[in-house]
Amino acid sequence: MAVRKKSKRKAEFGDFQTPIELARNVCSVLLQHDIEPVSILEPTCGKGNFIVAALELFPSVRNAVGIDINSEHVRVARSSLEKSAPVAGSTQIVSKDFFAVDWHDVLGSLPDPLLVIGNPPWVTNAELGRIGSCNLPDKSNFQNRRGIDAITGKSNFDISEWMLNKAIEWIGGREATLAMLCKTAVARKVLHHAWKNGQLLKKSEIYHIEASRYFDAAVDACLLVVTASASDGNFDCQVYGGLKAASPNVTIGYRQGRLVANVTRFEHCRHLEGKDRYKWRSGIKHDCAKVMEFRKEIDGYRNGCGELVDLEEEYLYPMFKSSDIANGCDQQPTRWMLVPQRIVGENTHQIRRSAPKTWQYLQMHAELLDRRASSVYRNRPRFSVFGVGDYSFAYWKVAISGFYKKLDFKVVGSYGEKAVVLDDTCYFVACKTREEAFFIAELLNSDIAKDFFSAFVFWDEKRPITVRLLKRLDILVLARELDVEETLRGYLDQYPQKYDQPLLFSESSSSS
Numbered sequence: 001m002a003v004r005k006k007s008k009r010k011a012e013f014g015d016f017q018t019p020i021e022l023a024r025n026v027c028s029v030l031l032q033h034d035i036e037p038v039s040i041l042e043p044t045c046g047k048g049n050f051i052v053a054a055l056e057l058f059p060s061v062r063n064a065v066g067i068d069i070n071s072e073h074v075r076v077a078r079s080s081l082e083k084s085a086p087v088a089g090s091t092q093i094v095s096k097d098f099f100a101v102d103w104h105d106v107l108g109s110l111p112d113p114l115l116v117i118g119n120p121p122w123v124t125n126a127e128l129g130r131i132g133s134c135n136l137p138d139k140s141n142f143q144n145r146r147g148i149d150a151i152t153g154k155s156n157f158d159i160s161e162w163m164l165n166k167a168i169e170w171i172g173g174r175e176a177t178l179a180m181l182c183k184t185a186v187a188r189k190v191l192h193h194a195w196k197n198g199q200l201l202k203k204s205e206i207y208h209i210e211a212s213r214y215f216d217a218a219v220d221a222c223l224l225v226v227t228a229s230a231s232d233g234n235f236d237c238q239v240y241g242g243l244k245a246a247s248p249n250v251t252i253g254y255r256q257g258r259l260v261a262n263v264t265r266f267e268h269c270r271h272l273e274g275k276d277r278y279k280w281r282s283g284i285k286h287d288c289a290k291v292m293e294f295r296k297e298i299d300g301y302r303n304g305c306g307e308l309v310d311l312e313e314e315y316l317y318p319m320f321k322s323s324d325i326a327n328g329c330d331q332q333p334t335r336w337m338l339v340p341q342r343i344v345g346e347n348t349h350q351i352r353r354s355a356p357k358t359w360q361y362l363q364m365h366a367e368l369l370d371r372r373a374s375s376v377y378r379n380r381p382r383f384s385v386f387g388v389g390d391y392s393f394a395y396w397k398v399a400i401s402g403f404y405k406k407l408d409f410k411v412v413g414s415y416g417e418k419a420v421v422l423d424d425t426c427y428f429v430a431c432k433t434r435e436e437a438f439f440i441a442e443l444l445n446s447d448i449a450k451d452f453f454s455a456f457v458f459w460d461e462k463r464p465i466t467v468r469l470l471k472r473l474d475i476l477v478l479a480r481e482l483d484v485e486e487t488l489r490g491y492l493d494q495y496p497q498k499y500d501q502p503l504l505f506s507e508s509s510s511s512s
């Protein structure tokens with residue numbers, strides 16, 4: 001019981017104490033940047049390893065402030081500091097809630113150069129909601145989302161993201177540096193937020209760290225170092241493979257209002273950005289694989305509940321998932337999907353007459369289908385799916401998986417008399433013929449197209465490939481560059497709305 005309480009508390013307060021070795025390594029990186037702080041602030045100091053390491057490595061420090069909500073951690077931090085090198089000034093370690101501290105007062109008492117250092121809690125508001133905690137900012141406006149939305153889980157954010165945004169505001173206009181450990185995705189969001197809001201940053205750097213080694217956590221984590229500027233801003237951030245890496249692997253940045261994953265590639269390929277001539281689509285969303293997906297057996301179709309069922313062929317389609325697309329689509333489909341509608345919102349009642357066994361099957365599993373939480377099924381006919389339209393049933397498609405960590409576009413052909421449908425982990429464009437599909441796939445798989453896409457892709461994200469990314473490429477400009485513009489125009493000419501979002505395939509779904 002005590003163990004469970006302790007781990008709940010650890011989750012609630014994102015309590016992963018930084019080992020002293022890592023804290024020292026972080027300070028060594030900062031030393032190489034010639035940082036000589038007079039003040040240090042650790043806003044969630046825990047057991048105080050960052051303060052101890054900073055006092056060891058920066059003899060310039062005269063004021064140190066550490067704050068943590070956990071009074072036991074504060075006691076440990078104080079006792080560690082008593083044993084370590086004395087500060088020629090003041091040291092204050094206090095137990096307070098970050099969200100209730102008067103930061104204006106604290107920051108006013110700390111002369112420049114200031115170093116804000118630490119490792120804010122690794123926990124999301126969704127996780128806090130799940131364990132019934134309110135370790136959250138109060139009634140705040142968070143990135144234009146009302147705080148209450150964030151608190152009730154309508155939008156998900158990391159508590160560290162909120163704290164880091166605040167900390168970057170604190171250093172604004174001061175001779176100050178922020179150096180904090182966090183998830184790499186959080187570091188990028190925080191930089192994006194600062195750049196978007198016109199905060200002047202002199203220098204930004206991300207150093208990857210091994211979270212599994214230091215925190216036993218399976219996340220992509222980093223040290224984010226940001227130095228404020230009083231006069232002009234810089235929109236680049238160098239990304240290093242590790243704390244000891246001599247040079248950066250890549251530079252990410254802020255360009256034309258969005259985050260760019262590789263600034264050099266972006267500059268090289270930005271002329272390819274434009275209209276999406278072919279419309280990118282998501283595969284079909286049904287949120288109930290147990291009922292809607294089957295394996296074909298000699299005697300019928302076996303669903304995810306293990307039931308062998310006899311259904312009419314009419315609403316059943318061979319299907320590919322992300323893994324099939326990633327592993328190559330030359331193999332035969334092994335799964336079938338029940339697709340009760342041809343367009344979003346279509347009345348499903350007709351199935352009763354046209355395919356009575358399918359109707360009965362849906363009725364039998366109605367409870368599971370009715371329980372689907374996504375709002376896309378609300379106020380829709382019973383058994384609805386989403387992301388369905390004529391394009392879903394195109395015999396030729398060029399597809400990519402949203403989850404896999406490679407840019408590899410595959411041609412998906414029909415199977416027997418039926419179109420192969422895709423699930424909602426895949427994206428695709430619909431084509432009329434095999435030739436067209438292979439031609440489009442070749443264009444999208446060209447080195448220059450891959451360079452273009454990879455300028456925007458952060459491979460550590462859960463779904464690195466998105467429709468937003470895919471639709472950035474103007475395939476006509478690409479074809480011109482590859483000297484095949486006429487061929488592409490020939491294909492585009494088949495579509496009613498020439499060169500601007502071809503509409504052969506129904507527009508009735510807006511899932512993408």
Ligand SMILES: C[S@@+](CC[C@H](N)C(=O)[O-])C[C@H]1O[C@@H](n2cnc3c(N)ncnc32)[C@H](O)[C@@H]1O
Nearest residue numbers: 013016017018044045046068069097098119121
């Ligand atoms: C990831 S740990 C890091 C601790 C310390 N910064 C370090 O690097 O070792 C996060 C710390 O945040 C503290 N914390 C969590 N919520 C807090 C809050 N609302 N106010 C102040 N501290 C908080 C936890 O008690 C914990 O010590």
